[in-house]
Amino acid sequence: MQNAKPAFKRILLKLSGEALMGDDQFGINHSTIVRMVDEVAEVTRLGVEVAVVIGGGNIFRGVAGGSVGMDRATADYMGMLATVMNSLALGDTMNKAGLTARVMSAIGIEQVVEPYVRPKALQYLEEGKVVIFAAGTGNPFFTTDTAAALRGAEIGAQIVLKATKVDGVYSADPKKDPDAVRYTTLTFDEAMSKNLGIMDATAFALCRDQKLPIKVFSIFKHGALKRVVMGEDEGTLVHV
Numbered sequence: 001m002q003n004a005k006p007a008f009k010r011i012l013l014k015l016s017g018e019a020l021m022g023d024d025q026f027g028i029n030h031s032t033i034v035r036m037v038d039e040v041a042e043v044t045r046l047g048v049e050v051a052v053v054i055g056g057g058n059i060f061r062g063v064a065g066g067s068v069g070m071d072r073a074t075a076d077y078m079g080m081l082a083t084v085m086n087s088l089a090l091g092d093t094m095n096k097a098g099l100t101a102r103v104m105s106a107i108g109i110e111q112v113v114e115p116y117v118r119p120k121a122l123q124y125l126e127e128g129k130v131v132i133f134a135a136g137t138g139n140p141f142f143t144t145d146t147a148a149a150l151r152g153a154e155i156g157a158q159i160v161l162k163a164t165k166v167d168g169v170y171s172a173d174p175k176k177d178p179d180a181v182r183y184t185t186l187t188f189d190e191a192m193s194k195n196l197g198i199m200d201a202t203a204f205a206l207c208r209d210q211k212l213p214i215k216v217f218s219i220f221k222h223g224a225l226k227r228v229v230m231g232e233d234e235g236t237l238v239h240v
């Protein structure tokens with residue numbers, strides 16, 4: 001196993017914003033973010049180029065909670081700004097851990113974060129830097145899962161890795177249905193026709209059209225990211 005090579009050269013890792021809370025009620029839990037960064041560092045040491053999209057649900061979710069009654073687009077812009085905060089925290093933690101991270105934003109906010117420019121992002125990845133895509137797609141009515149699909153396709157990632165609160169895609173939401181069973185693999189068409197709420201249809205459709213597979217796995221399981229990157233059996237693969 002010593003000489004085993006990673007299954008992918010370039011990955012797009014989608015990290016759940018909500019998972020950043022750890023056991024806290026909201027915000028960013030220090031030990032949780034440090035652990036996530038350690039796991040990313042482990043796969044960069046294997047020579048894998050890593051781009052990251054992080055959510056914002058730990059700070060703000062456009063469609064829920066405090067945003068009730070708000071204009072949807074305004075609430076979504078707040079959600080995008082929340083992802084900028086998470087991206088800055090993640091980049092800072094990565095830099096302290098010895099990685100070189102670059103945060104790029106989909107919305108203009110130059111004094112804080114450099115803008116997303118695709119060739120620049122590709123250059124950073126080739127240089128071995130971790131690129132963190134902030135502010136989702138830059139558009140309201142989308143999610144960071146769709147941003148992960150979009151950026152993954154743009155940078156030519158071989159796979160989108162969704163690190164989330166559950167350990168794969170289930171026949172129903174496992175948090176609501178104890179009888180739900182986990183799939184090892186399934187097709188995009190199955191995932192969409194069965195309305196498996198793990199990701200929104202826009203993200204699934206984009207990945208399906210671009211033939212970009214998605215792996216869903218648990219963000220809480222130690223070593224799961226490395227196992228996924230090594231092509232080992234972990235989580236659920238959604239494919240064409």
Ligand SMILES: Nc1ncnc2c1ncn2[C@@H]1O[C@H](COP(=O)(O)OP(=O)(O)O)[C@@H](O)[C@H]1O
Pocket residue numbers: 015016017018019055057145163164165166168169170171172173174175196197198199
């Ligand atoms: N069919 C399903 N399989 C797995 N999880 C599902 C399914 N349907 C709904 N979910 C829910 O989707 C959640 C993950 O999606 P989301 O809230 O977008 O997470 P993230 O914070 O990672 O973006 C899980 O915590 C799970 O409760």
Ligand SMILES: O=c1ccn([C@@H]2O[C@H](COP(=O)(O)OP(=O)(O)O)[C@@H](O)[C@H]2O)c(=O)[nH]1
Pocket residue numbers: 015016017018019054055056057058060061062063075076077078079080082083135136137138139140141142143144145147
């Ligand atoms: O392209 C995007 C990405 C995100 N958002 C907003 O940002 C919030 C946070 O992102 P998400 O819910 O995807 O984060 P996560 O589920 O990973 O915590 C969303 O609810 C949306 O309000 C948006 O409007 N457009």
